[in-house]
Amino acid sequence: MHPVLSGRGLVKRYGTQHALAGIDIDVAAGDAIAIVGPSGSGKTSLLHVLAGILRADAGEIHLGGQRIDQLGEKKRSELRRTEFGFVFQSGMLVAELTAEENVALPLLLGGRQRKEALSASREWLARLGLGGKEGRRPGELSGGEAQRVAIARALTHRPKVIFADEPTGALDTRTGKDTMDALLVAANDSGAAVIVVTHDRELADSMPRTVAIRDGRIEHAVTAA
DSSP, X not given: XXXXXXXXXXXXXXXXXXXXXXXXXXXXXXXXXXXXXXXXSSHHHXXXXXXXXXXXXXXXXXXXXXXXXXXXXXXXXXXXXXXXXXXXXXXXXXTTSOHHHHHHHHHHHTTOOHHHHHHHHHHHHXXXXXXXXXXXXXXXXXXXXXXXXXXXXXXXXXXXXXXXXXXXXXXOHHHHHHHXXXXXXXXXXXXXXXXXXXXXXXXXXXXXXXXXXXXXXXXXXXXXX
């Protein structure tokens, strides 16, 4: 059985510096993986290469058994919109849109009818405890609420993999834990794999699988018992 996402021999260079120096990684459906390491270790580069945001200088990436690293930018952009979901540290919500419009955005960009997209959006917001706040704009939400909107947006089109880059970095400890719990439960319900880049050791230790990176290489990987 193929992993949902895999990377083989991934290399990424910036000038003479190796951000990734030959990384192999497999991600199964429903996996929840924390990628940890010191600043400059290559963890964010790995996330961006796997997600098709950056091109690797060498190696291969497969999604569902199909090679995707050789696709052109248009096709990679389409993959990011249809097969992947993203949660960033700052949420990156569109300030002018309401919560339900932000969540519906991937569906609308994919050609879904507005009524249908907003209906799906409201369902996800309700599942994430934001029922009644569909009409609020990002500036009218707390930090934790805004991140839940970002999580709902990442999940609404039912992606195969969710990439989260420091998703709790701008939140206090309690809100961060609640937000991360919400992400993992919602992703598990939808069958999506989750790959989280984090500096938070407590968060990493709570994840089923941890991959530690140093100097562009996997230092060790741990799967919780």
